[in-house]
Amino acid sequence: MEGRIIVVTSGKGGVGKTTATASIGAALALEGNRVAVVDMDIGLRNLDVVLGLENRIVFNIVDVINDRCTVRQAAIRDRRIENLFLIPASQSDNKDVLTPTGVNRIASLLKKEFDYIIMDSPAGIERGFENSVTAADEALVICTPDVSSVRDADRVIGLLYARSITPKLIVNRIMPAMVAKGDMLSHEDVMEVLSIELAGLVPMDDQVVISTNTGVPLVMRNESKAGQAFRRIARRLNGEADLPIEVPGAKTGLWNRFTHKFGLKK
Amino acid sequence: MLNALIRKFTGHKSSRETAKKRLQFALVYDQLEVNDETLTNLQNDIVEVISKYFEIDRSSLQLEVKKGSDTSALVFNTPILCVRRNRA
Numbered sequence: 001m002e003g004r005i006i007v008v009t010s011g012k013g014g015v016g017k018t019t020a021t022a023s024i025g026a027a028l029a030l031e032g033n034r035v036a037v038v039d040m041d042i043g044l045r046n047l048d049v050v051l052g053l054e055n056r057i058v059f060n061i062v063d064v065i066n067d068r069c070t071v072r073q074a075a076i077r078d079r080r081i082e083n084l085f086l087i088p089a090s091q092s093d094n095k096d097v098l099t100p101t102g103v104n105r106i107a108s109l110l111k112k113e114f115d116y117i118i119m120d121s122p123a124g125i126e127r128g129f130e131n132s133v134t135a136a137d138e139a140l141v142i143c144t145p146d147v148s149s150v151r152d153a154d155r156v157i158g159l160l161y162a163r164s165i166t167p168k169l170i171v172n173r174i175m176p177a178m179v180a181k182g183d184m185l186s187h188e189d190v191m192e193v194l195s196i197e198l199a200g201l202v203p204m205d206d207q208v209v210i211s212t213n214t215g216v217p218l219v220m221r222n223e224s225k226a227g228q229a230f231r232r233i234a235r236r237l238n239g240e241a242d243l244p245i246e247v248p249g250a251k252t253g254l255w256n257r258f259t260h261k262f263g264l265k266k
Numbered sequence: 267m268l269n270a271l272i273r274k275f276t277g278h279k280s281s282r283e284t285a286k287k288r289l290q291f292a293l294v295y296d297q298l299e300v301n302d303e304t305l306t307n308l309q310n311d312i313v314e315v316i317s318k319y320f321e322i323d324r325s326s327l328q329l330e331v332k333k334g335s336d337t338s339a340l341v342f343n344t345p346i347l348c349v350r351r352n353r354a
Binding site for chain 1: 289
């Protein structure tokens with residue numbers, strides 16, 4: 001059976017695409033799948049450092065496209081998580097060295113080798129985005145609950161629809177206390193504005209910084225709430241579609257029910 | 267929670283509601299934006315069709331998208347020089 005290509009994209013930069021790619025990829029591998037995470041951000045690679053694999057890079061995706069090595073040679077095997085592989089981006093080239101034709105060619109090779117191929121798209125909607133989505137079977141759009149990020153997500157969702165891909169949404173960095181105070185968009189607000197199906201909700205979590213500092217995948221840190229959220233997203237992708245979506249910090253206490261009833265809180 | 271209560275009685279909007287309203291408006295406006303190339307192509311096509319029936323002054327025509335608070339309209343303005351009488 002051929003693997004599934006899932007692109008992680010957002011339009012806006014700095015909303016958590018790379019963290020999401022690393023976490024979902026690692027979580028899918030922990031579930032027993034053979035997974036390749038692919039860094040599509042040519043010239044500004046970062047997936048390698050987030051996964052702590054930066055000093056094991058020999059070949060990269062541009063080498064594969066230019067036939068300087070095979071897919072197997074370029075794929076770096078993670079020593080902590082079985083069946084997790086990274087295909088790094090090139091740091092010295094720019095985004096124009098990749099073309100949709102070239103990407104489609106490696107995509108079909110990757111599909112034969114892996115169950116899941118997670119593509120980490122660069123920010124923006126230009127060439128790098130085109131390259132990242134050209135071979136995608138599915139798409140995860142990631143945004144944070146702020147106006148600029150949601151607006152960019154809307155644009156990207158439109159572009160994905162134009163390519164007959166129906167994306168799902170991940171709302172990242174939710175701060176439940178701020179939502180409760182009425183100072184942050186809730187996930188319901190974001191879903192209503194974007195009219196899109198949810199893949200999962202991820203709370204703001206200090207552990208993400210610590211994970212990136214150390215290069216230890218977030219999903220390996222059991223104390224990380226964001227890590228747990230990403231593991232649930234991975235399980236949902238991996239056949240458990242009905243696994244309920246947990247709302248970060250949602251309480252069902254008496255006071256909350258009371259305020260909800262009197263229309264003070266939506 | 268207390269903030270929500272205070273807002274309820276003072277009629278102040280939360281920043282969350284403001285954000286949602288602004289987003290909804292921004293997205294509607296974004297979708298109405300037409301790029302120049304599309305507009306030029308449209309103008310050329312319209313001129314071609316109108317020219318079959320009327321003689322028009324090509325140099326002084328205008329095509330624009332007018333945006334109101336809840337509607338948007340395509341406005342095409344052209345002076346008609348004369349009607350073509352004997353169309354083939």
